[in-house]
Structure formats: C-alpha cells, structure tokens
Amino acid sequence: MLGPGEFRRVCRACGRAEELERERCSACGADLNAMAVPPDNGFVDENPALRHVDPNNRVELDRFNRRDEAELACGLLRFHRIPCELSSMVIPGLPADTILWVHAEDAELAWALLADMEREASGKDKDVS
Numbered sequence: 001m002l003g004p005g006e007f008r009r010v011c012r013a014c015g016r017a018e019e020l021e022r023e024r025c026s027a028c029g030a031d032l033n034a035m036a037v038p039p040d041n042g043f044v045d046e047n048p049a050l051r052h053v054d055p056n057n058r059v060e061l062d063r064f065n066r067r068d069e070a071e072l073a074c075g076l077l078r079f080h081r082i083p084c085e086l087s088s089m090v091i092p093g094l095p096a097d098t099i100l101w102v103h104a105e106d107a108e109l110a111w112a113l114l115a116d117m118e119r120e121a122s123g124k125d126k127d128v129s
C-alpha cells in the first residue's frame with residue numbers, strides 16, 4: 001500500500017510526476033486538478049466562457065489545414081480551461097486554413113500544451129512505424 005506521501009499525480013500534458021498536493025505542474029504549468037478528470041468523461045467545453053475569445057485581445061495560436069486537428073487542439077485547450085475559438089480563413093484557390101485563437105495572456109501556456117501534444121503524437125507515430 002502506498003502512504004499518502006508516496007502518491008504522485010502525473011501531469012497529462014508533459015508526463016511529469018508531481019506531488020499530490022501540487023496544483024500546477026512545475027514543468028509546464030498545466031492545472032493538475034483539471035487533469036484529474038478523465039478526458040473521455042465528456043469535454044468540459046460546455047462552459048460558454050471557454051468558447052469565446054475576445055476579438056480585441058486574441059492572438060493566432062496556430063493554423064491547421066484539417067478541421068478535425070483544429071478541433072482536437074481546441075478541445076485540449078478547453079480541457080485545460082483555456083478559452084479558444086476556431087475560425088476558417090478561406091482564400092480562393094487555396095485550401096481553407098482553420099485558425100485557432102486564444103486570449104493573448106493564455107498564448108504561452110496554450111502553445112506549450114499544443115507543443116506537448118504534438119511531441120506526444122510524433123512519439124506515437126515513431127512507436128508504430
């Protein structure tokens with residue numbers, strides 16, 4: 001049996017094991033309490049506050065040429081309580097890019113979360129091949 005001091009929670013964003021009493025990952029700053037909720041237990045994006053990004057205070061975080069990838073990234077950010085919005089930019093003759101917007105003050109954390117997700121995805125690809 002594990003004593004209370006031996007229990008660790010693992011950061012879902014970067015995989016770092018943290019003390020149970022920690023609220024935020026010391027490596028990537030992700031909210032460890034938010035991660036206690038299983039991701040397949042429904043997305044937390046019913047919260048309307050997570051669906052709206054102030055157009056006057058937003059930055060373009062990333063662009064995706066596939067809408068499903070954009071929605072996956074957006075779902076991840078909302079899971080971490082970071083509001084985000086998607087918009088499509090259609091340029092005649094080019095594939096439509098989906099732009100992922102976040103508030104300027106969330107950009108750094110959001111970018112780190114996406115970078116972690118991409119690292120994880122590319123790691124999985126390597127395992128498979």
Ligand SMILES: [Zn+2]
Pocket residue numbers: 011012013014015016025026027028029030
């Ligand atoms: Zn972390």
